[in-house]
Amino acid sequence: MNWSLFNVINNFTYLRYSVGIAMMFNGFPMIFFIRDTLKIGPASSVFTAIFFSLALVLMIPEKPFKRLFKPNVVLINLGVAFLALTLYYFLFINSVGKSVADIGNFVFTFGFLILLIHVPNDVKDTLIQVIFAFAFFTNITLVHSLVTDPNWTPGMRAAVNFANEGAQPGGNPHITARNGIICLLSALVMLPGTKHLLTRLFLFFSVLFGLGVVVISLAKSSYLGLGIAFGAFFLFRFKLADLGSAIGSAFKFRNVIFIFLILIGINYFLSRYGDVLNLLLGYWDIFEDRIMNVIFTSTGVRLSEEADVDYSAMGRVSGFGEFMETLFSWDVFLGRGYKADYLDVPILESWVNHGFFGFVFFAAFNFFLIVYVIREVRRHTNPLTTFLAYFFLSMSVLLVTGGRPYDIAFWFPYSVMIRFLGIKYLDYIPRRKVRRHRPQPLSPVTT
Numbered sequence: 001m002n003w004s005l006f007n008v009i010n011n012f013t014y015l016r017y018s019v020g021i022a023m024m025f026n027g028f029p030m031i032f033f034i035r036d037t038l039k040i041g042p043a044s045s046v047f048t049a050i051f052f053s054l055a056l057v058l059m060i061p062e063k064p065f066k067r068l069f070k071p072n073v074v075l076i077n078l079g080v081a082f083l084a085l086t087l088y089y090f091l092f093i094n095s096v097g098k099s100v101a102d103i104g105n106f107v108f109t110f111g112f113l114i115l116l117i118h119v120p121n122d123v124k125d126t127l128i129q130v131i132f133a134f135a136f137f138t139n140i141t142l143v144h145s146l147v148t149d150p151n152w153t154p155g156m157r158a159a160v161n162f163a164n165e166g167a168q169p170g171g172n173p174h175i176t177a178r179n180g181i182i183c184l185l186s187a188l189v190m191l192p193g194t195k196h197l198l199t200r201l202f203l204f205f206s207v208l209f210g211l212g213v214v215v216i217s218l219a220k221s222s223y224l225g226l227g228i229a230f231g232a233f234f235l236f237r238f239k240l241a242d243l244g245s246a247i248g249s250a251f252k253f254r255n256v257i258f259i260f261l262i263l264i265g266i267n268y269f270l271s272r273y274g275d276v277l278n279l280l281l282g283y284w285d286i287f288e289d290r291i292m293n294v295i296f297t298s299t300g301v302r303l304s305e306e307a308d309v310d311y312s313a314m315g316r317v318s319g320f321g322e323f324m325e326t327l328f329s330w331d332v333f334l335g336r337g338y339k340a341d342y343l344d345v346p347i348l349e350s351w352v353n354h355g356f357f358g359f360v361f362f363a364a365f366n367f368f369l370i371v372y373v374i375r376e377v378r379r380h381t382n383p384l385t386t387f388l389a390y391f392f393l394s395m396s397v398l399l400v401t402g403g404r405p406y407d408i409a410f411w412f413p414y415s416v417m418i419r420f421l422g423i424k425y426l427d428y429i430p431r432r433k434v435r436r437h438r439p440q441p442l443s444p445v446t447t
Helices: 012-025 028-037 045-058 073-092 100-116 121-147 173-190 197-217 220-236 240-250 253-272 275-299 311-327 346-379 383-395 408-420
Strands: none
Touching (some): 012 045, 012 100, 012 121, 012 408, 028 045, 028 173, 121 173, 121 383, 173 197, 173 220, 311 346
């Protein structure tokens, strides 16, 4: 982690780009804090539109369309094809109406993609640090919201309560969990390249802080997503030789001090807040019960006596029935129309609502994204792309567990991945030198 990159005077342009991208990439937790906790601005989608408009303004280059940077060609072709198809359905095959919110989603998504193409590759070093700082600060705002909320008690799901009338009670814990994952993963990818002891301690604390936010959010998809991300690390990066070298490096003087300070901090925390461990175990019991409920709802197998029907999982089961019904009807070709059915399974809804081509574009986009993600997990090109790879793995569970295929919660992160993932950075991937044999001068023949 390089603190000098936060120098506004020397790095103003890249900081401006990075703040705008971070606001689009992970802006919802900050929106809820400012709008619903601090009571600043209208408690409606108008404030969200203002927030994202400010983010796009920060990303406007000095001379638009004069200098463009190449994104991932495969991903942008498939992504834009799917978005263009859904826009066509929105305009012409739409039985639910053309709401202002849907229009705004398309405008912000396409505007974000266009402005990202103007952002230079060198912003990557600043961007990963700004994304981390944004997520860390948002975690602090969550703690403030929970402490000042008289209705929240330990053991409840952690989220910012919405202020608008008729909103979902208890807020949205999935957004809270996603922010915790972003804080955790961004700190982890910067930790190996950080040499300063205090900074390493701060990043390690941020990892634990982010993990704690994920735990208290009680979002099953985030738990599973983190498991997939760490599983990919152990599958593609972990070697037994690394374990031996890690044990050996742990006995170096600097690392011994680092580990010692961490143990002192954990011991002090547990001695002062002894109920925290019991609270975490309680969260684990709740998570285990919910997993048993999901298994019972999906398969009918009761693995525990307390297992009951999970109505969220029941909705996805019924959505799969809608998909099978579509598969054996004329709607299999063109689909039922824009937002005609809500399956809560984006990969299936892309076919049910947008037909065969909608499914092909959306599924192919995610397939090639997985290819580039696995390649990045193997290579660790730079902290930004490594973070994006692991973050996609953590959110990949949502493709079958929640949301719609055109949600901006998908496409804002997708847009950043289109722009930066799978792009060759010459300062990190040196090209192989090709030896060329130079012609040798002829020497005179003597007799």
